[in-house]
Amino acid sequence: MAGGSFAPAGVAKERAEQYKGRVTPYVVIACLVAAIGGSIFGYDIGISGGVTSMNPFLKKFFPTVYRNKMRAHENNYCKYNNQGLAAFTSSLYLAGLVSSLVASPITRNYGRRASIVCGGISFLVGATLNAAAVNIEMLILGRIMLGVGIGFGNQAVPLYLSEMAPTHLRGGLNMMFQLATTLGIFTANMINYGTQKIDPWGWRLSLGLAAFPALLMTVGGLLLPETPNSLMERGAKEKGRKTLEKIRGTNDVNAEYEDIQEASEFANSIKHPFRNIFQKRNRPQLVMAFFMPTFQILTGINSILFYAPVLFQSMGFGGDAALYSSALTGAVLASSTLISIATVDRLGRRVLLISGGIQMITCQVVVAIILGVKFGNNEELSKGFSILVVIVICLFVLAFGWSWGPLGWTIPSEIFPLETRSAGQSITVAVNLLFTFVIAQSFLSLLCALKYGIFLFFAGWIIVMTVFVYIFLPETKGVPIEEMILMWRKHWFWKNVMPSNVDNDQSNANAI
Numbered sequence: 001m002a003g004g005s006f007a008p009a010g011v012a013k014e015r016a017e018q019y020k021g022r023v024t025p026y027v028v029i030a031c032l033v034a035a036i037g038g039s040i041f042g043y044d045i046g047i048s049g050g051v052t053s054m055n056p057f058l059k060k061f062f063p064t065v066y067r068n069k070m071r072a073h074e075n076n077y078c079k080y081n082n083q084g085l086a087a088f089t090s091s092l093y094l095a096g097l098v099s100s101l102v103a104s105p106i107t108r109n110y111g112r113r114a115s116i117v118c119g120g121i122s123f124l125v126g127a128t129l130n131a132a133a134v135n136i137e138m139l140i141l142g143r144i145m146l147g148v149g150i151g152f153g154n155q156a157v158p159l160y161l162s163e164m165a166p167t168h169l170r171g172g173l174n175m176m177f178q179l180a181t182t183l184g185i186f187t188a189n190m191i192n193y194g195t196q197k198i199d200p201w202g203w204r205l206s207l208g209l210a211a212f213p214a215l216l217m218t219v220g221g222l223l224l225p226e227t228p229n230s231l232m233e234r235g236a237k238e239k240g241r242k243t244l245e246k247i248r249g250t251n252d253v254n255a256e257y258e259d260i261q262e263a264s265e266f267a268n269s270i271k272h273p274f275r276n277i278f279q280k281r282n283r284p285q286l287v288m289a290f291f292m293p294t295f296q297i298l299t300g301i302n303s304i305l306f307y308a309p310v311l312f313q314s315m316g317f318g319g320d321a322a323l324y325s326s327a328l329t330g331a332v333l334a335s336s337t338l339i340s341i342a343t344v345d346r347l348g349r350r351v352l353l354i355s356g357g358i359q360m361i362t363c364q365v366v367v368a369i370i371l372g373v374k375f376g377n378n379e380e381l382s383k384g385f386s387i388l389v390v391i392v393i394c395l396f397v398l399a400f401g402w403s404w405g406p407l408g409w410t411i412p413s414e415i416f417p418l419e420t421r422s423a424g425q426s427i428t429v430a431v432n433l434l435f436t437f438v439i440a441q442s443f444l445s446l447l448c449a450l451k452y453g454i455f456l457f458f459a460g461w462i463i464v465m466t467v468f469v470y471i472f473l474p475e476t477k478g479v480p481i482e483e484m485i486l487m488w489r490k491h492w493f494w495k496n497v498m499p500s501n502v503d504n505d506q507s508n509a510n511a512i
Helices: 025-051 055-061 063-070 083-110 114-132 135-164 167-174 175-195 204-209 211-223 228-233 237-248 254-269 280-297 301-306 308-314 319-347 347-374 383-402 404-417 417-450 452-473 481-488 502-510
Strands: none
Touching: 025 114, 025 135, 025 167, 025 175, 025 204, 025 211, 025 237, 055 063, 055 204, 083 114, 083 135, 083 417, 114 135, 114 204, 135 167, 135 175, 135 228, 135 308, 135 404, 135 417, 167 175, 167 404, 167 452, 167 481, 175 204, 175 319, 175 404, 204 502, 211 417, 228 237, 228 254, 228 417, 237 254, 237 383, 254 417, 254 481, 280 404, 280 417, 280 452, 301 383, 308 319, 319 347, 319 383, 347 383, 347 404, 383 404, 404 417, 404 481, 417 452
């Protein structure tokens, strides 16, 4: 639409109290199937750390690391410090970063289902290559294909869940993605615990079993209904209304339909979402799309989950005990996500983020003190202190699982207006995977250099993010997804950042 001509300015008034409908089996099943995409992400996080601590895998692909591991006397914190080994883990996330940006126009122009299917197929190919790998090049190529799958899946699935869920349960249903992620991590840890005993090909089984959730995601994506928001954005208004009536279980969907229609009309007037997202109208959402995933990674959780077996072995646990301990942390993470699902739409997002942050800070500081006082370069922790470290790490994982774990994905997926939602989610995923890549590539070196100080490093970041949430994040509980723009205009800080007149901002957007 040419600049200066009239265009709708998005959702103009609040209709939340007029929304009708109920939670239908149809929408629950659709959300469960879509959330399988999260299990792929979680399975890979869990499987990587276990496989990289298996001797047959290290002997075949990383012999230098294997030799360091076998030495009797060495720096406990540095035995796994190898950039090639870190590249195996982190190459996936760099590929995911690039593919998430590619996924944005596909998700917007062809629907959420298209990206879910693309992600499933890519992950299927990657799992096959990894299981059959005969050299490091084949192994890395497989990881790159897995990354493409994660980029597409993480870009589309949270959007799908946010758009399908009724407003009063959006937080809980959206967290199905994180629940699937945590179950994927736990499943991977248990599989690693079993396959490490299969010499010499147990690692192949661990990597190859990733094909199972990938197949479920692909088939599920083909069978899922498209979201009404996506259908109407692409011009299928009648089909969008019928889908909305079906997932809400009522024909009285006028209020929600009008919100989506206004949002879709505005979305269609925006030809360049990635340019429009930098307009003042979208400034608060853009800030959250950057900082929420950044802070999620800087809690240090991925480092613990990636390298849990390695971390526990460095502390003096035996191979079996290390994998068993990491399986325990995976189980804690999965169970804690259930706490978040049960409370997020009652207590709200801010309460969970702030309380989780306080508990995580405490746990990181306690672990740092224990390791600093009781764990030297060439020593092992006593049994009592080893158990205490595992307990405190589990308490840290518990807090993450009800706060930053699920909400780091839920909040960015629900705050963007329809016209920039796909682009916004791509930025969220790209930032998440960028910092995941940086931490995955640098964690073993940081562990070697900072030693127990690595936990204080992450504790410092958690203090920053907790303060950030308290000051800058408004409560999104109970706000319809297409009325989020109105919420920002009420916030004490963001109302001074956003343009005072929607139509003025709209004319600026059209000029782009």
